[in-house]
Amino acid sequence: MENNQKVFKFILGIALVFVIVLVIVGALSGNSKKEEKSDSAFKTYSEKDLTAKLDYLTQSINVTTSTPRKASVELTPPSLYDELPEIDKYPLTVTGTGDIDIEIFSSPEKAGADKDGWLIETAEDFNKENIKIDGKTISVSVRNVSSGQGADYIISGKYLPEAYTPSSKLWGELVASQGGKVEVAADRLLGNVAGILISKDAKARLEQTYGKADFSTVVKAVVDNNLIMGYTNPLASATGLNFLLSTLHNFDSNDMLSNTAKEGFTKFQNNIPYVAYTTMQMRDSASSGKLEGMIMEYQTYINDKELSKFEFIPFGIRHDNPLYAVGKLSDGKKAAIKEFVKYATGSKAQKLAAEYGFNGNNEYAGESYDTTGRGILEAQKLWKENKDGGKDIIAVFVADTSGSMDGDPLLQLKKSLINGAEYIKDNNSIGLVSYSSDVVVEVPIAKFDLNQRAYFQGAVEDLQATGGTASYDGITVGVNMLLEAKKSNPNAKLMLFLLSDGATNEGNSLDYVSPVIKESGIPIYTIGYNADIEALKTISDINEASSINADSDDVIYKIKSLFNAQM
Structure with missing residues (x-):
């Protein structure tokens, strides 16, 4: 009897092990089928419209909407000078x-x-x-x-x-x-000279279409949407500033601040996909083959073998x-x-x-236009007011509040947003999203009037760091918000600003999200805090936006400079 009980227990044990194995195999098989189905569904959606892709990607994201509180905002005129880092930087x-x-x-x-x-x-x-x-x-x-x-x-x-x-x-x-x-x-x-670099193919096309390829021809080709080029921020870059003044002078040689110059520049700017934060970011974009033209000083051009595929067209005053x-x-x-x-x-x-x-290029005498300081200031002001062609700007800020941002990174992020917000114009529409393992819509998109500024500042002040890092979930929600807002303002210019350390470890992957970013056409400006800069740069490069490595010494100045140029 005792032996029979032992045999029974042995058989029962084997049966239990067998059942457990079947359960595990079944679960693994189910997960495999789930992944296969998921991947297959994504590929199917990729052949449909952008809305379907976004709906698919947001299915697994836990999104909540916060109840924002109002905070007191600073109404004194902003000054970049206040945020200049100590010179030891x-x-x-x-x-x-x-x-x-x-x-x-x-x-x-x-x-x-x-x-x-x-x-x-x-x-x-x-x-x-x-x-x-x-x-x-x-x-x-x-x-x-x-x-x-x-x-x-x-x-x-x-x-x-x-x-x-x-x-x-x-x-x-x-x-x-x-x-x-x-x-x-x-x-x-x-001696040095500023120039436009255009690809050899683009130069041949311009010569065939317009009979030549000089500065005026390049400007006309951009207006005609026959050349894809970018330039650097004229509020910070010497070459970018020279280019701005030369372009205005090209439209009206008698008065580069006239209505004629302004109207011509607006038409030109409407076909510019990219204004880079730095010359190096401009060069990286051109090297990727996404731009047919960019601006660069001759000394940089001649020393970079990667740029030999471009032709150099001098413009503007000399850089001596x-x-x-x-x-x-x-x-x-x-x-x-x-x-x-x-x-x-x-x-x-x-x-x-x-x-x-x-x-080099000592034979180039340079152009002659108004170089007085007051004229330059007015030209920069004209650029800031008209660079978006009169379009409204709708922007969403996506803030990383994962545990890895705890301490100084999150503190700098908050300062960046609060101080940088002083440069956002009232007629822009702004929203705020935060993310860790889940995503929170902190402030829905609305005109950035005093009321919205107060909600924005209150939400930023209350951000807390905890949990994992689902960066691409945050981006997905931000892109979805922007496209929804565009339905009621079809001509608006959309932007997304991602503030993060770049260390994604949860949620959607870049492989899934990058096609959506690309198809949306929304530039994503990334700002990294003690970050994986290459990961953030990969995101910015999708639609030709800037990526900033904002360490704790000069982050506020950098962000204010970026917002001053873009917002």
Whole structure:
């Protein structure tokens, strides 16, 4: 009897194991079929309209709508200068040790690495000369700061170097017009030229269609929707600013701020798919083959083998890298600047400049148009007001509130949105989404009036970090909100801003979401906080938008600059 019980228990145990195995196999088989069905469904939807794809992708997303609260908002006029980072954010690339030392703000193409390091090598060689004035040794220090940001430091007075060498005289004129004390120490340190780069095929097409391929032809081809090109932000880029003024001058050579110039520029801008935040982002987009044309300085063009597939068409005023003395300087410092100018324009330094791609196209005399600071300011204002062709802007901000954003990243994200919101115009329509493992519509899209600003700020202040990171779920919901809003405003320009550390680990994948992003045509501007920048850049590249690596030192300034340009 006892043996029979043992046999029975043994058989029962085997049966139970068998049942468990069947359950597990069945579950795995079911999951496999579910995945197969899911993938098959997605492929089927991909042959249908965008709405069907979005409906499919949002089925598995848990979306809730928050009840926003109003917060007090700041109504004083915004100022980018308030958010300039401490100058130590941009360390000296050359440190002079003379009794009299001159610090120079320099644009990156001559104070960077390798063939962008002309000023660094020249400054180091100059310092080795141990030149003396009245028995005191003189030296120069170099700080790599972009032309536009260097101008901001000088205009605001937050930090003053002894000298400033932007890419072109436009920035010097702009500084002087806004109260900055600058005096020309040299009209030219080394020669450079701004140009439009167009593909060889595009150039041949323009020559066949219009008989030639020069600046005016390029502008006309864009207006005729016969050329896909982009340019850089004229509020920050020397080449972008030159391009803006040249384009306005092309439409009205007598008055580049006239209604004729404004109307012509609006028609031109309506066919521009991309205004890059930096020259490097512009170059990356062109290298991908998505743009037929872009703008670039000759020195960068000639040094980059990847750009050899483009033809160079010079335009605008020359970029001859002037040098300005800044502020009220002692006689000794003025004399030191003169000595450096003499050395930098001498044969040894100029030979090095030629080796590094400068001083090319010396035969190009440059165009002549209004370069006064007030004219430049008005042109920038005209660009900001008309760059969207009179279209309304509808934007959704998608904020990462996952656990990995806890601490400084989320703090900087909040500051970015609150301070950057000061640059969003009242006639724009704005919404806010947050995401972790799930997605929350914090503020539905509405005109950014005082009421909406208060809701937006309250929602941002209340954001908390917890949970996983379903970035593509957040993007999907944001895109869906934008397309719904567009139904009642078909001519609106749509934008999405993703603020994240880029570390996606839950929800929809990029493979599923990227076709939807592409088909929607919505540019996604990504801002990374201690982030996987390449992952974020991949998202921005889908529809030619900018990606910013916003570390904790200068994130607020960068975001305000971006919003100032785009919103």
